[in-house]
Amino acid sequence: MSELNQKAVALYGNNFLKEVTERVEDGEWVSMCMQCGVCAGSCPLGPHWEHSPQKIFRMIMAGKRDEVLTSDSMWMCTSCYSCIVRCPRKLPITHIMHGLAHYANRLDVAPKGQPTRELARVFWNNLIKTGRVNELKFSLAVYFKDGFSQGIKNLLSMQVIALGLMKAKRLNPMEIIGGHKCKDVGGIQKMLAKAQEIEARRQIS
Amino acid sequence: MAKKNYAFYPGCSSQKGASASNFVPSIEVMCDKLDIQLNEIPDWNCCSASIGYGEGSQLSRLVLNARNLALVEQNMPGQDLVSGCPACWLATRETAEKLNEVDSLMADTNEALKEAGLSFKGTVKARHLVEVLIEDVGYDAMKAPVVKPLEGLKIAGYVGCQTNRPFGIAGESFENPQYLDKMIETVGAEAATGYEQKITCCGGALAFSEPEKSQKQIKDIVESAYDHGADMIVTPCQLCQANVEIYQSEINKKKGTNLTMPVVYYSQLMTVAYGGNAKQAGLDGNVLRPQKLLDIASK
Numbered sequence A: 001m002s003e004l005n006q007k008a009v010a011l012y013g014n015n016f017l018k019e020v021t022e023r024v025e026d027g028e029w030v031s032m033c034m035q036c037g038v039c040a041g042s043c044p045l046g047p048h049w050e051h052s053p054q055k056i057f058r059m060i061m062a063g064k065r066d067e068v069l070t071s072d073s074m075w076m077c078t079s080c081y082s083c084i085v086r087c088p089r090k091l092p093i094t095h096i097m098h099g100l101a102h103y104a105n106r107l108d109v110a111p112k113g114q115p116t117r118e119l120a121r122v123f124w125n126n127l128i129k130t131g132r133v134n135e136l137k138f139s140l141a142v143y144f145k146d147g148f149s150q151g152i153k154n155l156l157s158m159q160v161i162a163l164g165l166m167k168a169k170r171l172n173p174m175e176i177i178g179g180h181k182c183k184d185v186g187g188i189q190k191m192l193a194k195a196q197e198i199e200a201r202r203q204i205s
Numbered sequence B: 001m002a003k004k005n006y007a008f009y010p011g012c013s014s015q016k017g018a019s020a021s022n023f024v025p026s027i028e029v030m031c032d033k034l035d036i037q038l039n040e041i042p043d044w045n046c047c048s049a050s051i052g053y054g055e056g057s058q059l060s061r062l063v064l065n066a067r068n069l070a071l072v073e074q075n076m077p078g079q080d081l082v083s084g085c086p087a088c089w090l091a092t093r094e095t096a097e098k099l100n101e102v103d104s105l106m107a108d109t110n111e112a113l114k115e116a117g118l119s120f121k122g123t124v125k126a127r128h129l130v131e132v133l134i135e136d137v138g139y140d141a142m143k144a145p146v147v148k149p150l151e152g153l154k155i156a157g158y159v160g161c162q163t164n165r166p167f168g169i170a171g172e173s174f175e176n177p178q179y180l181d182k183m184i185e186t187v188g189a190e191a192a193t194g195y196e197q198k199i200t201c202c203g204g205a206l207a208f209s210e211p212e213k214s215q216k217q218i219k220d221i222v223e224s225a226y227d228h229g230a231d232m233i234v235t236p237c238q239l240c241q242a243n244v245e246i247y248q249s250e251i252n253k254k255k256g257t258n259l260t261m262p263v264v265y266y267s268q269l270m271t272v273a274y275g276g277n278a279k280q281a282g283l284d285g286n287v288l289r290p291q292k293l294l295d296i297a298s299k
Helices: A001-012 A016-023 A027-032 A038-042 A054-060 A065-069 A084-088 A093-106 A115-132 A135-143 A148-157 A157-169 A187-203 B023-032 B058-075 B088-101 B103-116 B129-136 B139-141 B181-187 B211-227 B238-246 B248-255 B268-275 B291-297
Strands: B004-009 B036-040 B081-083 B125-130 B153-156 B232-235 B263-265
Touching: A016 A027, A016 A054, A016 A065, A016 A093, A027 A054, A027 A093, A027 A135, A038 A054, A038 A084, A054 A065, A054 A093, A065 A093, A084 A093, A093 A115, A115 A135, A115 A187, A135 A148, A135 B153, A148 A157, A157 B238, A157 B248, A187 B058, A187 B103, B004 B088, B004 B129, B023 B036, B036 B129, B058 B081, B058 B088, B058 B103, B081 B088, B081 B129, B081 B238, B081 B248, B088 B103, B088 B238, B125 B129, B129 B139, B129 B181, B139 B181, B153 B181, B181 B268, B211 B232, B211 B238, B211 B248, B232 B238, B238 B248, B238 B263, B248 B291, B268 B291
Parallel strands: B004 B036, B004 B081, B081 B125, B153 B232, B232 B263
Antiparallel strands: none
């Protein structure tokens, strides 16, 4: 168990609703859910996930900490915002799901190897390096995340698409060396380090 | 007429050689004809998109977006921040609203921004380019420069998610927005008005991580356009455009279908209708050739 996770368990015990309310982005909204299920019926990836937002919210209230934080459900969010606009109580459901995903990732209890969790990690590390996303390096990092031979297989399966995009000048092989970036990368990285420092101040000590 | 000035936030996918690079030339022609002056924000950075939340903390993401807002506030006073990318717009607008709403987050954000020599007061408004077209220009003025009405074209208006939710275009419904169909008609084409996949999600970033699930969404979006007799799909979203266009070949391979439905941007339609050629409209950047639009462009 990660150190942060141990501290959270020690601090909140069985009161998972309190933990979510205080620690998860927009988590204070969870207790407003009236269990109507409109979010569950609105999700484009609804058939594929373990628990709907409606279930996740009920599980939080019931103190099902492990089941919620290890669920793959939050990682199925496509950020389509259908649940947000349809919720009769105006809960920012998309944001809560993102917040839960981030929290589970930070405590390192989110499902290992979950493809969208991996994608999110690769994407973030890509963008903070230069301040802008390098699509070529991002795609390669995604394809090669499970090792070299799987990466080559992934690349071969995508070659028709990649060649089509290159021909259309929408994928530039030269991005592998350097590529687009912000001028003030130094300032951006200092600013992000400061943000982390501020958040660490507010975390469980 | 004096040009209207806006601080332009192109976003990562619109950079040269990136997946939506062909969006840019058509925006330039369209804006020029409509007296819109887009001034690129100096040294803008990534908004962290819809998938940044997994690894990036709330404050990190707010700070990234606040940097762009601060750059506009300091260097381009009085100009709205305008993006053609729904994800950029959404992240920036969410940030501006959140910071104005929660004083402690505004204070934390400014403490971090200081490290990059910036500060943000909260005065900049983040808008989508489509909002500028509808609210500041209007349908009549959008119609005025049309020299080649797109007659004989039937187009499925695919609005997608983030241009439409959670903010959307003022006065439009989340479930059945009409503006894209109106824009199609403004340039003289016929809108496939019964197109029921108008607001279906293409899978977004999950097209990478959950290809099977996303391709099922894309298949529905494309097949419905065929069912309604559309010649092509038009969209305001860069990620929708890329996902719905480029994965058709994958779907064909796996499902034995024969999908070759072109997917274009509204600005490409407008550029052709305003007399622009194929290159000006960025049509050389479409993987699936929109033949009927190319024919009109070369007339």
